[in-house]
Amino acid sequence: MDRLSLFHPVTSIADLAANGPTIYQSANGVRMQNAAGRDVIDMGAGLWCVNIGYGRGELADAAADAMRNLSYQHLFGGASCEATILLADRILTLFRNRANAPHMARVFFGTSGSDANDTALKLVRYYNNMRGLPAKKKIISRLGAYHGVTLASGSLTGIAAYHKAFDLPIEGVLHTSCPHYYGGSENGESEAAFTERMVADLEAMIKREGPDTVAAFIAEPVIGTGGVVLPPENYFQRVQEVLDRHDILLIADEVITGFGRTGQWFGTGTYGLRPDIVSLAKGLTSAYFPMSANVVSERIWSVLEDTSAQMGAFMHGFTYSGHPVGSAVAMANIDIIEQEGMVENAAALAPRLLSALQERLGENPYIGDIRGVGLMAAVEFVADRETRRPFAPGTNPHRLVARLATEQGVLTRALPYLTVNSFSPPLSITASEIDEAIDRYAQAVALATPQLA
Numbered sequence: 001m002d003r004l005s006l007f008h009p010v011t012s013i014a015d016l017a018a019n020g021p022t023i024y025q026s027a028n029g030v031r032m033q034n035a036a037g038r039d040v041i042d043m044g045a046g047l048w049c050v051n052i053g054y055g056r057g058e059l060a061d062a063a064a065d066a067m068r069n070l071s072y073q074h075l076f077g078g079a080s081c082e083a084t085i086l087l088a089d090r091i092l093t094l095f096r097n098r099a100n101a102p103h104m105a106r107v108f109f110g111t112s113g114s115d116a117n118d119t120a121l122k123l124v125r126y127y128n129n130m131r132g133l134p135a136k137k138k139i140i141s142r143l144g145a146y147h148g149v150t151l152a153s154g155s156l157t158g159i160a161a162y163h164k165a166f167d168l169p170i171e172g173v174l175h176t177s178c179p180h181y182y183g184g185s186e187n188g189e190s191e192a193a194f195t196e197r198m199v200a201d202l203e204a205m206i207k208r209e210g211p212d213t214v215a216a217f218i219a220e221p222v223i224g225t226g227g228v229v230l231p232p233e234n235y236f237q238r239v240q241e242v243l244d245r246h247d248i249l250l251i252a253d254e255v256i257t258g259f260g261r262t263g264q265w266f267g268t269g270t271y272g273l274r275p276d277i278v279s280l281a282k283g284l285t286s287a288y289f290p291m292s293a294n295v296v297s298e299r300i301w302s303v304l305e306d307t308s309a310q311m312g313a314f315m316h317g318f319t320y321s322g323h324p325v326g327s328a329v330a331m332a333n334i335d336i337i338e339q340e341g342m343v344e345n346a347a348a349l350a351p352r353l354l355s356a357l358q359e360r361l362g363e364n365p366y367i368g369d370i371r372g373v374g375l376m377a378a379v380e381f382v383a384d385r386e387t388r389r390p391f392a393p394g395t396n397p398h399r400l401v402a403r404l405a406t407e408q409g410v411l412t413r414a415l416p417y418l419t420v421n422s423f424s425p426p427l428s429i430t431a432s433e434i435d436e437a438i439d440r441y442a443q444a445v446a447l448a449t450p451q452l453a
């Protein structure tokens with residue numbers, strides 16, 4: 001029935017026709033059961049999103065209560081509801097107290113990471129039109145970035161596979177270098193020198209295009225889908241200087257890094273960012289309800305506020321913006337993250353995840369780099385460790401390993417840009433669950449290794 005009725009996202013139609021779907025039945029904590037009854041540890045937390053782990057009844061109760069109580073409320077024309085008001089205030093408080101970002105002023109809600117980045121792009125246009133700068137509209141993203149799949153957010157995504165045959169990117173979106181030190185540094189270049197080269201690339205692009213035409217730079221604090229690419233030393237500090245010099249906004253896409261993933265509440269805090277817009281989704285509700293948010297800075301908000309009488313209503317928003325059920329779920333989710341110390345757990349177990357990977361896999365001839373921050377880690381495969389030579393195109397060791405890992409009872413993702421398996425377990429994971437999962441993963445790597453020669 002699946003093959004005959006479902007159109008799967010990000011799936012090979014040919015592979016599905018040949019192999020059929022993998023159906024999951026139930027899940028609890030970090031463990032899932034597939035239809036064959038196999039226990040698998042989900043080291044991906046779904047798509048980097050089930051931050052509190054599976055099966056939390058508190059969120060089900062919050063959703064049921066909200067559905068019974070109000071069911072639905074839009075926010076158009078000044079309509080509002082209590083759960084959404086409380087959630088907006090709570091997010092601002094978290095940015096103020098846990099991310100050193102007291103300049104964030106308002107929260108706008110949507111339903112997905114993609115629509116949050118679309119909203120960010122529209123806000124940037126609106127802001128510069130209101131400032132009388134209609135030529136200042138281009139957005140610079142990065143190669144390897146993942147920002148979603150709609151026309152606008154898919155254009156911001158810097159991975160060619162998402163553009164192919166969709167006629168993307170749209171005009172006005174540019175991609176600068178991917179700051180991947182392990183794969184991109186040249187001739188023994190130091191990390192500091194690599195950062196300078198990345199920042200010089202960015203500034204050269206701005207100057208080439210004309211600073212008067214560039215409105216914003218968008219970045220994930222840690223590139224997720226592009227390969228768990230950590231910002232090299234001092235990268236964001238130096239980028240921020242360039243942006244300030246040219247009056248360019250910073251959009252931080254915290255769809256993955258938000259709500260504890262990096263071992264702090266937000267990547268904004270982890271890396272000392274000063275964003276003008278932050279996109280949030282995934283961990284906001286731990287994916288129990290589709291919900292996203294844009295946190296907007298005072299600098300943008302004051303322009304919108306000052307021009308409101310002249311412009312009339314802000315004509316952007318969705319039927320489900322600030323949905324009361326999503327807001328109630330998000331509040332219950334944040335309660336759990338706070339009460340159970342999950343951000344602290346992510347920080348405490350980060351070294352355990354990396355050391356488990358390093359101890360079991362560090363000597364493998366095809367594993368070049370193991371890196372991570374918080375509960376977000378990568379294993380990167382290379383054909384030759386000495387030279388860091390990549391595997392030939394079409395050879396996909398990370399896909400082979402991910403498939404074997406599923407058979408061994410652990411889910412890892414085979415990413416689409418670098419030859420990387422990623423790990424982003426629920427933040428509720430324990431040390432022994434990490435060890436068990438990485439044991440299973442190491443068995444899969446051992447089975448794959450002879451086939452990689």
Ligand code: PLP
Nearest residue numbers: 112113114146147148253255256
């Ligand atoms: N931004 C980042 C950093 C993401 O990782 C994702 C999804 O993986 C998105 C945006 C898009 O979110 P969604 O799939 O909810 O549209």
